[in-house]
Amino acid sequence: MNKLIREMAEIAHDDARQITEDQICKWAGSQSIHDFLNSVAIEIAKRYHTGSLDYSTCDIIVSDLFHFAVHQPEIQLLFYEVFLAFDRGAYQMKTDLTDDPISEFTKPWIAEILLSQRID
Template identity: 30%
Template sequence: MSTAIRELIASLKVKHEDEVALLNSLAKGQAELDGPKLSRLVAEADLENWSAQSTLARNKLLDAFALELALGFSENALDFDFCNRVVNELLGALNLQEEEPALFWSVFLAFDAGEFYHDKDRSIHPVDRYTRPQIAEIVRGHTTDLAEHAAS
């Protein structure tokens, strides 16, 4: 399963990087109001399809996705902007009647914490102060999942 999720993440990463490169190539101000916007990387239909293809319940799929994002971020293979965008979009695709999967929710909150400064101290970026330590703790807490990750 990890291989399939890593492949999904890789395809989402390419789409994300292409969109960001396009926006960065535009003249300053051109993209602000009338220019192209970032499209959704993940919709509810995508989540349904991935769940059906994997035969995993959506909550299990979201937890597996979150672990792969956490691992990629902790290994510096995936950057904060991409991971944060994906977990935000996954949350948006989650049916609000569903119970949030625990691991997914922890990873979401770790990336959410890196979005802003929490106080007046600007000496450490919030990603370094909050997200990195939380993700490191999440990864440490899933050592059995990591053994499976290394084997796949």
């Protein structure tokens, strides 16, 4: 999983690239797409929670994966919840931009997801 997450992070840091459907299917291997997306979502959440991946990298990765996931027959709730947690951090709600949606929403939501999955 380390190599996969490193590769995804490299793609996230390259504005000219995006994670593709072919890459996702290759990375999933014999796993179902749903299991793969859930396992990657949890790994991204864990790495964000521990500080080994920054918010921007995580947000880009799960957003790229989401663009693929919405074309699947159904989206797994765990993956979708991780996506929503990162997506929520992207939008400031106060007109004066003094709020911090990452600290207010993303960090606690990711911690809650990991706790619900019994992952510290």
